[in-house]
Amino acid sequence: MKNMLDVFGTCCFTELELKKRVPNSIFKTFKAVQRGEAELSLEIADVIANCVKNWAIENGATHFTHWFQPLTELTAEKHDSFIAIGTDGAVLSQFSGKELIKGEADTSSFPNGGIRSTFEARGYTAWDLQSPMFLRGEEGSKSLYIPTAFVGYKGEALDKKVPLLRSIDFVTEQSQRMRKILNKNSQEKIINTLGIEQEYFLVEKKFWEKRQDLMLSGRTVFGSLPPKGQELNDHYYGTIKERVEKFMNELDKELWQIGIIAKTKHNEVAPNQFEIALMFSTANVAVDQNQLTMDIIKKVANRHELAALLHEKPFEGVNGSGKHCNWSLSTENGENLLDPESLTEDNLDFLVYLMAIIEGVDRYAGLLRTTCATPGNDHRLGGHEAPPAIISVFLGEALDKILDNIGNISVENQEPHLLEIGVKNFPRIPKDVSDRNRTSPFAFTGNKFEFRMPGSSASASTPVFVINTIVGTVLKEYGDYLENTEEKNIKANVIKLLKDRYKKHKKVIFSGNGYDNLWVIEAEKRGLENLTKTVEALPVYLRKDIISLFENSKVLTKTELESRYTVYCERYIKQIYIEATSAVRIARGEIYPAIIKHSTLMANNINAIRSAIGIEEVIGADKAHLIKLLTYKEKLKTILSQIESLLTKGNKINDLYEKAVYLDKEIVPLLNSLKIYVDALELQVSKDLWPIPTYEDLLFRL
Structure with missing residues (x-):
């Protein structure tokens, strides 16, 4: 392998590459367009497209594709070659500015939540100038990938990128406004930053191929835990x-x-579970890069005869997988607005941004929870290192103390505390401003907030554009207050604002154990929502205050928001049907015959012993075992019939949310019951007859 510095970015069309290949005037115009200060003309686009094409072909590309992110949590692409025919019949390479700027995709085949009729197929992909183009594919047949937004014929957002870009504009605009209020004449641009940690499992591909549930639904609907799981914390x-x-x-x-x-x-907690973390970037680029990372994880795993599992809970009883979103705001010069070290008696900026986040999370906790409401996350949240469904904020002792005493104590920069570990000749370690709380859904971790609730398979765009929207909304309200107050002393006004808002919203701050059942009781006393599962959370999208939130911030229209509600209801229904159908087919077509075969062998063995010895007491334990096996078999048959009957009944329900609630109430409990009996049967049937790979195979054989 080459030196990593020689490898880095060789397949990425950077701004430095563009600057080398186009006249300076073109590059300056490109940067102005990026900043929203100019429109991109077709003439400029033609120049950029030509140099991009030349670079791509020089590096082995034959095709280009507009790469976008529909509401499937996945990505989409349609490839066109650079080859064209000239007027004289000669073959040439061609890529125009028009092809760079705009593509066309069939919207009717993507989930759009009824935002368009099924016969209205036209949609557009529009080049995102903020996210770099890149090459992917085998040597000699690569494609140029152009990150794009995906919109309907009338400009409706049909993807994950458009609301994210709108929210970034909104939160940075309000942050810059606040910066000017607090620091006169400040002209610094504010950047929305994001760092994403991605968890995943790896299993042998040959085992994955023998598990219909894993292949189709992403998780095991059956499986008995082996004697050793993650208890020893050795992984x-x-x-x-x-x-x-x-x-x-x-x-x-x-x-x-x-x-x-x-x-x-690094290795994560569960056997065969791993994590990869990407460097902080702008929120838009970070989301794009995470989507790419998930796809590349799967493809590279396949080359190594492995299967990568991105589901939130592939295995019951061991840790699930999350996608930790580390969110912050910073200036274009690299100053982090959430850095507590910037806090002084005369500079309370940090507390203003901090309080805006606390208030936003408190007021819109239900919405934040809903961004993570998926069938997969229903299995994950609340245990084994995943945060609970109740949204709370962790700050740490030092920040709690500061907020409790706003205006009553002086705040000064101090030298960092050093950690003494009681070992001679060992360097003293600087302590962070606070400890960490692994059970907190929304925790301050030094100079950023870590939202730990999103599931591993989901796009980070949805939780991030919601965080941007709620923080931007509160900052706008703070800005209105500070600009319109009669008191001219800005520090006094800020302290008054912070005191008032902290008193109203400190109920969302919690530093204790989120897994403790007492927290559920305490949270209810505080008036915090506890949306324990997807069907409880989805209606939040239709609340009047949520619709107003998105309309006022211009992040989503009412129609676009309602369409997402519809898509997510459909997603829940389809996922449960896939899991239920997979469970029925595996239980009826693979496990049931194995039970019959095993019980027949046992019966024949019992009869043979009886004939040979004639002593009934000798076969008593075997008879009891056989009776137990047959009892479980009958339970299995009964539950399978119930599931099939109820699925048929569910097909007749037209209202999507009503159907989702029905499946949650009727099918999900039956699937849990079915798992109990199948897992018990796994322990009764001999290993060589059990038809599907076990948890032991999937978690410990690699």
């Missing part, structure tokens, strides 16, 4: 196995080539 941060290390090295190389800084990799 977490443990030595990476050689085979996994080879996979990770190839993954790093592919990511580095397209300009993604894959920074951290």
Whole structure:
């Protein structure tokens, strides 16, 4: 492998590459368009398209594609070649500014939540100038990938990128406004930053192919835990196995080539579970890079005869997988607005931004919870390192104390506290401003907030554009207040504002154990919502205050918001049907015959012993075992019939939310009951007859 610095960015069309290939006037215009200060003309686009094409072909590209993110949580692409025919019949390469700026996609085949009629197919992909283009594919047949937004014929947002871009504009605009209010004449641009940690499992591909549930639904609907799971904590941060290390090295190389800084990799808590963390970037680019990372994880795993599982809870009883979104705001010069070290007696900016986040999370906690409401996350939230469904904010002792005493104590920069560990000749370690709380859904972690609730398979766009929207909304209200108050002393006004808002919203701050049942009782006393599952959370999208929130911020129209509600209801229904149908087919077509075969062998063995010895007491334990097996078999048959009957009944329900509630109430409990009996049967049937790979195979054989 080449030196990583030689590899990095070789398949990414950076701004430096553009600057080298176009006249300075063109580059300046491009940057002005990026900043929203100019329109991109077709003439300028033609120049940029030509140099991009030349670069792509020089590096082995034959095609280009507009790469976008529909409401499937996945990405989409349609490839066109650079080959064209000239007027004289000669073959030439061609790529116009028009092709760069705009593509066309059939919207009717993507989920749009009824925002368009099924016969209205026209939609557009529009080039996102903020996110760099890149090359992917095999040597000699690569494609140029152009990050794009996906909209309907009338400009409706049909994807994950458009609301994210709108929200970034909104929160940065309000942050810059606040910056000017607090610091006269400040002209610094504010940037929305994001760092994403991605968890995933790896299993042997040959086992994955034998599990219909894993292949189709992403999780195991059956499986008995082996005697050893994650209890010994020996996998977490443990030595990476050689085979996994080879996979990770190839993954790093592919990511580095397209300009993604894959920074951290390690074993996670559960057996065969791993994590990769990407370097902080702008929120838009970070979301794009995370989507790419998920796709590349799967493809690289496949080359190593592995299957990558991105589902939130592939295995019951061990840790699930999340996508931790580390969110912050900073100036274009690199100053982090959430850095507590910037806090002084005369500079309360940090507290203003901090309070806006606390208030936004408190007021719109239900919406934040809803961004993570998926069938997969229903299995994950609330245990095994995942945060609970109740949204709360963790700040740490130091910040709690400051907020409790706003205006009553002086705040000064101090030297960092050093951690003494009682070992001679060992360097003293600087302590962070606060400890960490792994059970907190929304925790302050030094100079950013970590939202730990999003599931591993979901796009980070949805929780991030919601965080942007709620924080931007509160900052706008703060700005209105500070600009219109009669008191001219800005510090006094800020302290008054902070005191008032902290008193109203400190109920969302919680530093204790989120897994403790007492927290559920305490949260109810505080008036905090506890939306324990998807069907409880989805209606939040239709609340009047939520519709107003998005309309006032111009992030989503009412129609666009309602369409997402419809899409997510459909997603829940389809996922439950896939899981239920997979469970029925596996239980009826694979497990039931195995039970019959095993019980027949047992019966024949019992009869043979009886004939040979004639002593009934000798076969008593075997008879009891056989009776137990047959009893479970009958339970299995009964539950399977119930599931099939109720699924048929559910098909007749037309209202999407009503159907989702029906499936949650009727089918999900039956699937849980079915799992109990199948898992019990797994322990009764001999290993060589059990038809599907077990948890032991999936979690410990790699």
